[in-house]
Amino acid sequence: MTHTHRHRARARTAVAALAAATAAVLVATGCSIQIRSEPDPTIGADTMLINADKGNPQFERNFNPFLTNKRTASTWIYEPLLEINPLDGEITPWLASETTLPDARTVDMTIRDGVEWSDGEPMTPDDVVYTFDLIKANPALDLKGAWQHIDTIEQQGDHVVFHLQTDDVPAMEIIGQTTIVPEHLWSKVADPTTYRNPDPVGTGPFTLGNYSALQYSMDKNESYWQAEKIDIAHLILPATNNQLDTVTRGYDWAYSFISDVEGTWGAASDTNSYWFPPGGVIGLMPNLTKAPFDDVNVRNGIALALDRDQIAESATEGYLEPAGQTGLILPNQQDDLDPSIPDQGVIGQDVDGALAAFAQAGYTQQGDQLVGPDGQQLRITILTANGYTDWLRAVQEVRAQLGAIGIDVQIQAPQPAGYQSAIANGEFDMALGGMGNGNTYQAYNTLLNSAFATPVGETTASNFGRFSDPAVDELLDEWKAAIDPAEQQRLSYALQNVVYEQKPVIGLYYGGLWGLFNDSKFTGWPSEKDPYMAPQNYDQAPLLIFTKLKRVDQGAEG
Amino acid sequence: MKYAAQKLGLFVLTLWAAVTLNFILPRLMPGDPTDAAIAKLSQNGPVTEATRAAIEAQLGVPDGNVLQQYVAYLGQVVRLDFGTSYTFFPETVGHLVGQALPYTLILVGACTVIAFVVGTLIGVAAAWKRGTWLDSLPTLSGSFMSTFPYFWTALLLLFFLGYVLHWFPTTGAYGATTTPGFTPEFVGDALLHAVLPAVTILVTSLGGWILGMRNAMINTLGDDYVTFAEANGLKGRTVAVRYAARNAILPNLTGFGLALGGVVGGSILVEQVFGYPGIGYLLFNAVIGQDYPLMQALFLMITVSVLVANFLVDILYGVLDPRTRR
Numbered sequence: 088m089t090h091t092h093r094h095r096a097r098a099r100t101a102v103a104a105l106a107a108a109t110a111a112v113l114v115a116t117g118c119s120i121q122i123r124s125e126p127d128p129t130i131g132a133d134t135m136l137i138n139a140d141k142g143n144p145q146f147e148r149n150f151n152p153f154l155t156n157k158r159t160a161s162t163w164i165y166e167p168l169l170e171i172n173p174l175d176g177e178i179t180p181w182l183a184s185e186t187t188l189p190d191a192r193t194v195d196m197t198i199r200d201g202v203e204w205s206d207g208e209p210m211t212p213d214d215v216v217y218t219f220d221l222i223k224a225n226p227a228l229d230l231k232g233a234w235q236h237i238d239t240i241e242q243q244g245d246h247v248v249f250h251l252q253t254d255d256v257p258a259m260e261i262i263g264q265t266t267i268v269p270e271h272l273w274s275k276v277a278d279p280t281t282y283r284n285p286d287p288v289g290t291g292p293f294t295l296g297n298y299s300a301l302q303y304s305m306d307k308n309e310s311y312w313q314a315e316k317i318d319i320a321h322l323i324l325p326a327t328n329n330q331l332d333t334v335t336r337g338y339d340w341a342y343s344f345i346s347d348v349e350g351t352w353g354a355a356s357d358t359n360s361y362w363f364p365p366g367g368v369i370g371l372m373p374n375l376t377k378a379p380f381d382d383v384n385v386r387n388g389i390a391l392a393l394d395r396d397q398i399a400e401s402a403t404e405g406y407l408e409p410a411g412q413t414g415l416i417l418p419n420q421q422d423d424l425d426p427s428i429p430d431q432g433v434i435g436q437d438v439d440g441a442l443a444a445f446a447q448a449g450y451t452q453q454g455d456q457l458v459g460p461d462g463q464q465l466r467i468t469i470l471t472a473n474g475y476t477d478w479l480r481a482v483q484e485v486r487a488q489l490g491a492i493g494i495d496v497q498i499q500a501p502q503p504a505g506y507q508s509a510i511a512n513g514e515f516d517m518a519l520g521g522m523g524n525g526n527t528y529q530a531y532n533t534l535l536n537s538a539f540a541t542p543v544g545e546t547t548a549s550n551f552g553r554f555s556d557p558a559v560d561e562l563l564d565e566w567k568a569a570i571d572p573a574e575q576q577r578l579s580y581a582l583q584n585v586v587y588e589q590k591p592v593i594g595l596y597y598g599g600l601w602g603l604f605n606d607s608k609f610t611g612w613p614s615e616k617d618p619y620m621a622p623q624n625y626d627q628a629p630l631l632i633f634t635k636l637k638r639v640d641q642g643a644e645g
Numbered sequence: 646m647k648y649a650a651q652k653l654g655l656f657v658l659t660l661w662a663a664v665t666l667n668f669i670l671p672r673l674m675p676g677d678p679t680d681a682a683i684a685k686l687s688q689n690g691p692v693t694e695a696t697r698a699a700i701e702a703q704l705g706v707p708d709g710n711v712l713q714q715y716v717a718y719l720g721q722v723v724r725l726d727f728g729t730s731y732t733f734f735p736e737t738v739g740h741l742v743g744q745a746l747p748y749t750l751i752l753v754g755a756c757t758v759i760a761f762v763v764g765t766l767i768g769v770a771a772a773w774k775r776g777t778w779l780d781s782l783p784t785l786s787g788s789f790m791s792t793f794p795y796f797w798t799a800l801l802l803l804f805f806l807g808y809v810l811h812w813f814p815t816t817g818a819y820g821a822t823t824t825p826g827f828t829p830e831f832v833g834d835a836l837l838h839a840v841l842p843a844v845t846i847l848v849t850s851l852g853g854w855i856l857g858m859r860n861a862m863i864n865t866l867g868d869d870y871v872t873f874a875e876a877n878g879l880k881g882r883t884v885a886v887r888y889a890a891r892n893a894i895l896p897n898l899t900g901f902g903l904a905l906g907g908v909v910g911g912s913i914l915v916e917q918v919f920g921y922p923g924i925g926y927l928l929f930n931a932v933i934g935q936d937y938p939l940m941q942a943l944f945l946m947i948t949v950s951v952l953v954a955n956f957l958v959d960i961l962y963g964v965l966d967p968r969t970r971r
Binding site for chain 1: 674675676677678680681682683684685686687689690691692693694695696697698699700702703729732733734735736744803804808815816817819820821822824825916918920921922926930933934935
């Protein structure tokens with residue numbers, strides 16, 4: 088089963104929801120108060136206002152790229168070896184100018200020449216080796232788990248060669264996402280696991296400018312290795328706190344789920360636009376260690392009973408589509424899809440088919456109830472997380488639709504931590520969850536690999552439904568050792584069919600990525616027509632986006 | 646002295662019970678700090694086994710069994726050392742509380758005092774002039790305003806005065822380009838930012854003080870000694886203020902003392918709506934993040950404040966009303 092949530096509407100507090108409701112009520116009652124916003128005229132045409140960093144409600148000055156609580160902009164100061172598009176796994180070489188796999192156990196990366204740290208020192212392969220040694224010595228910093236894959240590292244001239252523990256082709260992406268830090272500074276740090284790194288020095292396109300607890304700025308790094316591609320002189324990051332603030336403050340780039348995006352963000356300025364691509368699959372995870380969910384006929388019955396158009400409409404306010412049953416995220420991964428799977432894997436509602444499937448499992452409709460071999464009505468408790476409003480709406484639709492064929496559905500909605508604990512420990516009937524990954528191997532590995540299927544009561548971080556099939560494990564092992572793209576495709580098709588037929592998760596709809604843009608000052612944003620990168624303004628995605636943006640006042644060709 | 650000693654003993658016993666409960670309650674919540682951190686991270690993308698392991702290594706697992714944790718916790722309480730926050734890791738709890746406390750004390754403290762003083766004075770006037778507009782207007786409007794939840798009033802003020810009319814800043818305790826410090830610029834900016842939260846608290850809580858004082862005054866004005874004073878020709882104002890109000894204020898004084906104790910906890914919903922960096926907002930984050938160290942520190946601070954306020958009110962009551970000492 089899935090290992091994780093995946094992009095969806097950010098959890099909104101009741102207060103923010105009420106703010107939206109207040110605005111909606113006022114509009115509905117004919118007050119017609121229209122809020123407009125434009126870029127702040129005191130901010131120059133070369134400066135971007137961006138709501139990328141959320142205060143709580145103020146900032147803490149933490150720029151340690153290895154900590155989860157770091158400031159968002161840490162990932163624009165420190166750069167990875169490879170830049171990866173979360174939408175489809177597309178790789179752009181970054182600090183590693185070239186990467187080759189001589190064999191399935193070896194990753195050979197050529198470290199880019201001519202890169203400087205922002206304090207003027209050269210970035211060298213020594214820094215790369217140092218960084219990996221650092222996260223090996225401090226496992227708390229190894230957020231991607233690089234050392235679960237690496238055996239040894241050696242430096243050969245301007246190459247850094249990673250020798251892996253086993254045949255492990257997908258390890259390349261994991262290693263590639265490691266952010267590199269300067270040895271000449273970090274080697275003097277006493278405890279890197281609690282170091283706040285208040286004055287960051289990196290290779291990235293921006294350096295830290297003015298800092299306060301409510302706002303900080305970034306200035307263009309003129310010695311950046313791609314300086315000619317960076318058309319932004321300054322960034323301003325306020326401590327973002329609420330949804331009305333997002334709409335009214337005149338951001339050039341914002342990221343937030345917004346109800347009625349046309350009527351709010353769209354109406355606030357003629358130069359506002361948005362792009363909400365799918366970022367993951369939201370689906371029902373059956374607990375395969377429990378009857379009756381261990382019966383594929385029951386899972387088929389549930390899948391066929393559901394009207395995904397209605398669920399997607401209700402959960403995402405029409406922004407996103409029903410999800411297919413292959414585990415892939417479309418259209419991002421269209422090229423990876425096995426064309427022999429009907430309707431791109433989308434299962435339409437088929438109540439008669441559902442009842443037929445249930446009948447094979449011994450469940451029949453008696454009056455208005457679906458009754459099992461034990462003479463009892465089928466009861467399902469669906470776990471979701473409180474505060475995830477799109478999930479709550481989805482599960483309410485599911486309850487109504489399954490109720491219509493006679494299933495008694497209960498909803499449990501603990502706080503996110505309680506939800507996380509329950510799925511990690513396998514203590515649920517069915518749970519709503521997120522899954523899928525731009526990297527198709529990782530999508531299937533975390534969904535299907537029985538290595539993650541710990542006994543109920545023991546924590547896991549993936550495969551929460553505890554799917555277990557030796558034949559599937561074999562396919563995953565083969566993929567892990569496959570360098571040949573054709574072989575990878577063959578294995579991908581096989582795994583797509585496993586998910587389609589076995590339904591270890593029942594896909595419902597796609598969770599979204601919520602990019603909000605303003606074209607007054609900068610243009611070249613990623614879009615449906617040119618999905619060169621996910622529209623998120625956090626993590627490493629902005630590194631590539633920054634190189635694509637052009638100032639409007641100097642012309643797109645300037 | 647026996648009265649004070651009795652109250653002190655009760656204070657200590659209640660404090661120990663509160664401290665112990667403070668240790669137990671966070672641990673009864675489902676999930677743990679790692680789960681909370683992962684739930685937060687997973688909103689941005691996949692979280693792997695490795696990330697979970699790294700976070701667990703960062704946050705650390707509490708040492709020893711529950712009893713050992715409890716003893717260590719009591720030691721921390723005595724030393725006022727609550728360690729490192731999970732939600733704001735690697736910030737220390739002391740740093741976070743120290744940063745947030747001034748904003749809450751000033752905003753909520755000032756509003757509580759103002760609401761009490763103004764509400765009491767209006768209540769006295771309303772009672773003395775009962776039956777007139779001076780009675781009905783404050784009484785009705787006070788009742789009306791106090792029925793609204795804080796956050797509803799907050800949202801209305803925020804929307805109209807902040808976003809539509811742009812009269813006041815919509816978020817934070819000061820502007821992004823202002824540097825905190827005792828300068829006219831900062832103080833002025835902070836006051837401007839405090840207007841909306843302050844008005845929210847005032848209009849919502851004023852009604853309670855008005856009504857409480859008015860009703861107590863009306864009861865007092867019916868007492869024989871007030872009739873006697875009037876019969877002896879004392880001025881109405883003298884009767885109202887020096888005799889009736891002094892006695893009538895006792896219940897409100899108790900409420901005021903308790904309200905002052907509650908100031909430390911901040912006003913969670915008001916602070917959250919306005920993005921005000923006080924203790925209430927910090928507590929909200931601590932609970933959502935399953936942040937035991939921060940939660941324990943905040944709950945303890947709130948509890949101790951209320952207990953101390955309660956204790957002081959009891960002592961003060963003994964001075965103001967000698968009958969209670971018997």
